[in-house]
Amino acid sequence: MSKANLPDTNGHFGPYGGRFCAETLMEPLDELLAAYERLKHDASFQAEYDKDLADYVGRPSPLYLAERWTERLGGAKVYLKREDLNHTGAHKINNTIGQALLAKHLGKTRIIAETGAGQHGVASATVAARLGLECVVYMGAEDVKRQALNVYRMKLLGAEVVSVTSGSRTLKDALNEAMRDWVTNIDNTFYIIGTVAGPHPYPMLVRDFQTVIGREAKRQILAAEGRLPDALVACVGGGSNAIGLFYPFIDDETVAIYGVEGGGDGVDTPRHAAPLCAGRPGVLHGNRTYLVEDDNGQIIETHSVSAGLDYPGVGPEHAWLKDSGRANYVAATDTEALQAFHDLTRIEGIMPALESSHALAHATKLAPQMGKDKIIIVNLSGRGDKDIHTVAGLEGITV
Amino acid sequence: MSRIGQCFVDLKANGRKALIPFVTAGDPNPCVTVPLLHAMVEAGADLLELGVPFSDPMAEGPVIQKACERALMHNTSLRDVLAMVKTFRQTNNKTPIILMGYMNPVEAMGYQTFAQAALESGVDGLLTVDMPPEEAGDLLAALAEASIDPIFLLAPTTVDERIAKICADTSGFVYYVSLKGVTGAVNLDVAAVAHKVKQIRRHTDLPIGVGFGIRDAETAQRVAAVADAVVVGSAVVSRVAENADQPEKINESVCSLLRGMRAAMDA
Ligand SMILES: Cc1ncc(COP(=O)(O)O)c(C=O)c1O
Numbered sequence: 184m185s186k187a188n189l190p191d192t193n194g195h196f197g198p199y200g201g202r203f204c205a206e207t208l209m210e211p212l213d214e215l216l217a218a219y220e221r222l223k224h225d226a227s228f229q230a231e232y233d234k235d236l237a238d239y240v241g242r243p244s245p246l247y248l249a250e251r252w253t254e255r256l257g258g259a260k261v262y263l264k265r266e267d268l269n270h271t272g273a274h275k276i277n278n279t280i281g282q283a284l285l286a287k288h289l290g291k292t293r294i295i296a297e298t299g300a301g302q303h304g305v306a307s308a309t310v311a312a313r314l315g316l317e318c319v320v321y322m323g324a325e326d327v328k329r330q331a332l333n334v335y336r337m338k339l340l341g342a343e344v345v346s347v348t349s350g351s352r353t354l355k356d357a358l359n360e361a362m363r364d365w366v367t368n369i370d371n372t373f374y375i376i377g378t379v380a381g382p383h384p385y386p387m388l389v390r391d392f393q394t395v396i397g398r399e400a401k402r403q404i405l406a407a408e409g410r411l412p413d414a415l416v417a418c419v420g421g422g423s424n425a426i427g428l429f430y431p432f433i434d435d436e437t438v439a440i441y442g443v444e445g446g447g448d449g450v451d452t453p454r455h456a457a458p459l460c461a462g463r464p465g466v467l468h469g470n471r472t473y474l475v476e477d478d479n480g481q482i483i484e485t486h487s488v489s490a491g492l493d494y495p496g497v498g499p500e501h502a503w504l505k506d507s508g509r510a511n512y513v514a515a516t517d518t519e520a521l522q523a524f525h526d527l528t529r530i531e532g533i534m535p536a537l538e539s540s541h542a543l544a545h546a547t548k549l550a551p552q553m554g555k556d557k558i559i560i561v562n563l564s565g566r567g568d569k570d571i572h573t574v575a576g577l578e579g580i581t582v
Numbered sequence: 583m584s585r586i587g588q589c590f591v592d593l594k595a596n597g598r599k600a601l602i603p604f605v606t607a608g609d610p611n612p613c614v615t616v617p618l619l620h621a622m623v624e625a626g627a628d629l630l631e632l633g634v635p636f637s638d639p640m641a642e643g644p645v646i647q648k649a650c651e652r653a654l655m656h657n658t659s660l661r662d663v664l665a666m667v668k669t670f671r672q673t674n675n676k677t678p679i680i681l682m683g684y685m686n687p688v689e690a691m692g693y694q695t696f697a698q699a700a701l702e703s704g705v706d707g708l709l710t711v712d713m714p715p716e717e718a719g720d721l722l723a724a725l726a727e728a729s730i731d732p733i734f735l736l737a738p739t740t741v742d743e744r745i746a747k748i749c750a751d752t753s754g755f756v757y758y759v760s761l762k763g764v765t766g767a768v769n770l771d772v773a774a775v776a777h778k779v780k781q782i783r784r785h786t787d788l789p790i791g792v793g794f795g796i797r798d799a800e801t802a803q804r805v806a807a808v809a810d811a812v813v814v815g816s817a818v819v820s821r822v823a824e825n826a827d828q829p830e831k832i833n834e835s836v837c838s839l840l841r842g843m844r845a846a847m848d849a
Pocket of ligand 1: 378
């Protein structure tokens with residue numbers, strides 16, 4: 184049976200997903216779902232989306248054979264899906280372009296977004312500037328400090344950045360605050376969620392917008408190698424770049440799938456961001472999924488060197504893919520990710536985002552265990568420019 | 583009949599509307615809560631809403647968010663809240679208590695375990711902001727077994743068809759969220775509330791409570807004129823917050839607010 188036919192009509196991926204949110208949002212979510220179902224099959228909407236991806240984002244993104252890195256690893260051939268080359272520097276824009284088009288078709292004049300590393304905030308501010316929409320981005324006060332450059336970038340693009348001081352002052356709190364704004368300004372506001380989380384239909388529609396990654400990769404690997412890859416690897420924060428790559432391969436059972444979570448200091452320590460590896464199912468931010476929580480069901484502050492992975496939940500479809508056994512979820516520690524960051528930069532001249540470096544770190548473990556006739560595709564979800572300050576800081580260097 | 587049902591029958595017989603204050607359990611510390619509950623009953627509360635602190639209170643404005651943070655500094659858990667209710671019941675077996683909060687603490691405890699423990703403690707109803715009836719099948723079964731009333735929210739955006747469906751799954755009373763926004767908002771429009779309450783009334787005989795945005799005797803009186811119950815959250819919690827450093831003053835501060843509301847509602 185296909186595992187790629189979910190969610191069901193109520194947004195469930197097995198026991199996960201669904202719609203757990205304030206009553207005020209139920210009707211607007213139904214409207215969004217109805218509009219999306221209509222536009223998904225509307226040729227002119229699809230043509231508009233495809234044209235934006237081509238001319239504005241710069242798609243298709245290349246599938247690059249990392250020859251020197253492959254040689255260094257001494258096993259499977261490693262291809263990199265170059266989402267870092269997209270406009271604004273990450274996969275996030277695939278989704279914001281799509282949701283902004285939905286906002287336009289729904290007649291909304293104001294968009295809001297949450298952001299952790301600032302990549303989704305930048306991608307949202309970018310499409311808002313282009314469509315002339317008002318844009319407010321919620322960002323945890325801690326992240327505002329950590330990601331000053333992206334904060335200024337968003338302001339240059341005309342967005343208002345709201346520093347969120349409640350709770351643990353990170354991404355989860357920014358999401359809470361965006362939800363509060365949305366429930367208050369529901370009449371004119373569209374909430375662009377940045378990952379495959381939130382209440383139905385968000386996990387489905389964000390996935391659908393991101394599957395362009397996997398569809399291109401499949402076409403490209405067939406053209407380059409004449410066959411499917413043996414393994415896919417992607418980092419998992421909320422899980423949007425990962426599901427974007429994985430989804431078109433889910434029914435190709437010969438392709439092994441690896442999602443890599445933020446391991447922080449290690450999943451056997453209290454400091455990590457790995458709900459699939461070390462959490463348990465619960466309800467947060469509109470859906471049922473794996474969470475990092477304490478015994479009383481309170482959400483615990485997570486830790487990862489990469490702000491984009493620093494989130495206590497994960498998209499419900501990943502929870503389902505884990506339980507069903509179709510995908511494997513592992514973690515890479517901060518140290519392993521930083522090593523991969525440096526390696527790829529020095530060996531291939533490609534500076535990866537710290538998020539993507541977690542996927543690369545797992546590939547360095549996987550490739551040597553596989554024969555030279557095997558093929559791995561790693562999703563290089565974003566470029567590392569935004570992380571230069573973080574990396575320098577960790578090495579005691581002020582730039 | 584459940585305690586909540588009986589309470590509304592008695593109120594109706596006396597021609598009164600229900601006053602339902604909300605406080606967050608464990609705010610500003612766990613010792614305050616049970617005496618405060620008793621004091622609020624003395625001051626004229628008919629039912630009590632007891633907030634279960636949660637790390638991510640998505641539907642709350644700043645006042646109740648901070649209350650959750652204060653309570654969580656003492657690690658006030660769902661089990662602690664149930665213990666508080668049990669203590670309260672030692673000397674009050676009449677005033678209904680509704681737990682209000684978010685799903686995840688209940689998920690973590692397990693529906694069956696929670697429902698049985700809640701029954702044993704003397705809890706009467708459960709209201710979770712992020713659990714719509716569509717997702718509540720198993721929860722409803724567990725609550726029914728423990729005779730705990732499931733209380734669902736209705737919102738300004740809820741359409742007729744959903745109102746009917748939600749009321750069918752609700753017992754005790756239905757809770758109408760008076761505005762598009764979070765708790766503590768100030769954009770209450772009583773005429774719009776009256777209109778919506780009439781619309782809801784066409785679908786149910788349950789008592790209709792109204793909450794969000796009721797902050798003083800005047801708003802309490804005006805909303806009581808068009809509904810069966812008024813729920814007062816942020817206005818009460820603000821009084822707790824103002825006195826967080828001198829907890830011995832909390833009861834009097836809260837009760838003077840409630841007495842004013844009670845008098846206005848009964849006038
Ligand atoms: C480059 C990059 N990769 C990955 C992520 C993690 O998000 P997701 O798991 O939704 O792809 C982020 C989030 O900020 C990001 O900026």
